[in-house]
Amino acid sequence: MLSGFSYLTMMEQKKSFVVFWFRRDLRLEDNSGLAEALASGLPVLPVFIFDRSILDFLKKPDDRRVEFIHNALNEMHRELAAFKSGIRFFYGQPEEVFSELAADPGLKGVYTNHDYEPYATGRDKAVAEILGTKGIPFRTFKDQVIFEKEEILSGQGLPYTVFTPYSKRWKAMLRESDYKPKTFPAVVHWLSWKAEPIISLEEMGFRSTGSEFSPKEISTELLRHYGERRDFPSLPATSRLSVHLRFGTISIRRCVDMGLKNSEKWLDELIWREFYMQVLWNSPQVGEGKAFKAPYDRIPWRNNEDEFQRWCEGRTGYPIVDAGMRELNETGFMHNRVRMITASFLVKHLLIDWRWGEAYFAEKLLDFDLAANNGGWQWAAGSGCDAAPYFRVFNPVLQTQKFDKELRYIKKWVPEYNSLSYMQNQVVQHEFARERVLRVYKEALQGA
Numbered sequence: 001m002l003s004g005f006s007y008l009t010m011m012e013q014k015k016s017f018v019v020f021w022f023r024r025d026l027r028l029e030d031n032s033g034l035a036e037a038l039a040s041g042l043p044v045l046p047v048f049i050f051d052r053s054i055l056d057f058l059k060k061p062d063d064r065r066v067e068f069i070h071n072a073l074n075e076m077h078r079e080l081a082a083f084k085s086g087i088r089f090f091y092g093q094p095e096e097v098f099s100e101l102a103a104d105p106g107l108k109g110v111y112t113n114h115d116y117e118p119y120a121t122g123r124d125k126a127v128a129e130i131l132g133t134k135g136i137p138f139r140t141f142k143d144q145v146i147f148e149k150e151e152i153l154s155g156q157g158l159p160y161t162v163f164t165p166y167s168k169r170w171k172a173m174l175r176e177s178d179y180k181p182k183t184f185p186a187v188v189h190w191l192s193w194k195a196e197p198i199i200s201l202e203e204m205g206f207r208s209t210g211s212e213f214s215p216k217e218i219s220t221e222l223l224r225h226y227g228e229r230r231d232f233p234s235l236p237a238t239s240r241l242s243v244h245l246r247f248g249t250i251s252i253r254r255c256v257d258m259g260l261k262n263s264e265k266w267l268d269e270l271i272w273r274e275f276y277m278q279v280l281w282n283s284p285q286v287g288e289g290k291a292f293k294a295p296y297d298r299i300p301w302r303n304n305e306d307e308f309q310r311w312c313e314g315r316t317g318y319p320i321v322d323a324g325m326r327e328l329n330e331t332g333f334m335h336n337r338v339r340m341i342t343a344s345f346l347v348k349h350l351l352i353d354w355r356w357g358e359a360y361f362a363e364k365l366l367d368f369d370l371a372a373n374n375g376g377w378q379w380a381a382g383s384g385c386d387a388a389p390y391f392r393v394f395n396p397v398l399q400t401q402k403f404d405k406e407l408r409y410i411k412k413w414v415p416e417y418n419s420l421s422y423m424q425n426q427v428v429q430h431e432f433a434r435e436r437v438l439r440v441y442k443e444a445l446q447g448a
Contacts, residue, residue: 017043017191019101021112022087023120025143025248026072028079032143035182037111043191044111046080047101048073050091050204053119060205064332064366065247067201068213072249074198083188086195091204098127102134109136113143113248116277117370118287144245144252145274146170146179149281159282160275161292161385167271174256181253211332213366214240216250223262230265233323233335234408239266240333242367245273276375279385286374286384289355296383296390299444302351310427311346312360314414317426318396320404321345323413332366337403343380344394349433351440354381382441390441393434 020037028034037044058066073087080086090097101107110131115124128138142148152169153159160166201207218239229237244250252270259267280287291297310316314325324338334342339361346357358377362368378384382392404410407417416422 015043015191016106016108017045018109018111019045019047019107021110022046022048022073022076023112023115023248024246025113026069026076027249027251028076030181030183030251030253031113031248032141032182033111033113033139035184036139036141037109038188039185040109040111041189042108043189045191045193046076046085046087047097048087048089049094049097050089050199051094052092053094053123055204059363061201061207062209063206064209064211064213065368066204066206067209067211068243068366069247070198070201071213072247077195077198080190081195083190084192085190086193087198088193089196089199091199094123095126095130098130102131102136107134107136110138112138112140114140114148115144116148116281118284143182144248145277146177146252146256147173147274147278149278152278159278161279163272163275163385166275166278167268170271170274179253179256181251214243216241216244218255218258220258220262223258223266226263227265231337231403232409233338234404234406234412238335242369246367246369272375273369273372275385276371279375280371286378287370291381291383292378292385293383295445296381299441301353303353303356304350307350307427308346308352308356311342311350311352311357315425315427316345317422317424318345319407319410319414319417320396320400322417323410326413328361328364332364334365335409337399338409339376340380341394341396341399343377344392345396347377347381348393348437349428349430351433351437354378354383390445391438393437395430395434397430 018037018040020034025031025033034044034046055066073089077087098110101110110127112124115121124138124140131138147170150159152166152173154165154169160169218241222237222239226237226239229235241250241255245252245255255270256267259270279292283292286292311321311325312329314322314329316322316325320338321342324334324342327338328334343354343357346352347354354377357380358373361373361377362370365373375384379386382388382390400407400410410417414422
């Protein structure tokens with residue numbers, strides 16, 4: 001028997017119902033698939049699966065992401081209690097869960113929202129096949145993006161590989177689209193049942209970290225100044241909504257509305273998110289550890305494990321890099337400008353494979369998203385969708401002078417930055433590293 005599963009009562013089994021499967025859409029309002037399920041006319045049973053295919057590979061017991069998900073589910077579970085309903089929770093493999101759910105003759109359909117990552121597409125195909133053997137339809141809907149898959153194509157009918165023309169086309173199509181919030185029908189039917197408590201973190205091998213998560217409110221004042229303040233890591237000038245977009249506790253349609261009204265620069269960041277998602281969908285090899293630009297897989301990385309460990313722990317001797325890594329390790333967050341600096345340093349200064357850094361960020365980032373993480377790391381390595389040449393090498397000192405001139409960010413995370421021992425302990429000298437990486441890249445890419 002799967003943890004968290006109990007069959008519907010005999011009375012409930014006589015009723016027809018549909019399931020809505022929550023995944024990356026942990027909210028009740030403006031939820032595309034949920035709105036469709038509620039419009040079916042049949043009572044809706046909300047379901048969430050704590051997927052062991054994912055959870056068993058996380059580092060236990062402390063993973064802030066599981067705690068964030070747990071908190072969001074608890075909130076929805078309490079809201080549904082007002083309808084004498086609740087979420088039915090499972091802890092196991094999705095295929096096993098739906099094999100058992102499909103055994104109920106009352107189940108007339110499963111609704112959910114699209115997911116685009118390689119694991120998710122394989123999982124959904126398997127679930128659809130299981131349900132199909134029982135004649136149960138599996139319906140999925142676009143929800144976490146405005147435009148998906150092949151909806152935005154170039155004049156040649158091909159997916160865009162450079163952001164600027166993609167963003168122009170995205171904005172043009174937005175003006176012609178209907179992306180309004182998804183509303184529930186006038187009469188809402190939730191399946192009434194005696195809801196069970198949510199599975200505890202401890203039952204799954206995790207524990208509460210006591211983390212304080214950023215609120216999902218959007219400050220219009222912050223957005224109005226976003227363009228000129230967003231690159232300074234010492235300022236509270238970014239929305240901190242990336243984790244909410246990652247797990248769907250806020251609607252992309254609401255965010256786009258706020259961007260249109262208050263900040264085109266912030267809107268551009270939302271478009272970057274969709275750009276990388278369509279890259280992942282149309283070039284799935286990037287999700288399998290391959291460079292978007294195939295010749296870059298020829299680069300002979302040094303992959304010095306000691307230097308990688310120093311980077312991970314924030315001990316490189318470059319204050320802006322070390323500040324970013326320490327912030328990440330302690331909070332699960334890193335400012336986007338600093339993400340670019342730390343990624344560039346690992347790849348270009350240390351000549352360590354970008355996949356090592358991608359994996360480390362995937363383990364630590366609260367807002368980890370495969371498409372964005374991969375896109376960012378390949379941007380830093382020069383191997384991804386990027387019109388800029390490979391010889392862009394961030395100078396950490398110049399980046400500090402430009403974006404943390406008064407050292408407020410650095411002082412917070414690297415209090416020993418001005419000590420003689422710290423400054424003498426640089427893992428590599430900038431000019432030497434720059435010359436080395438340019439030589440290695442040039443030799444590897446000759447004739448590409």
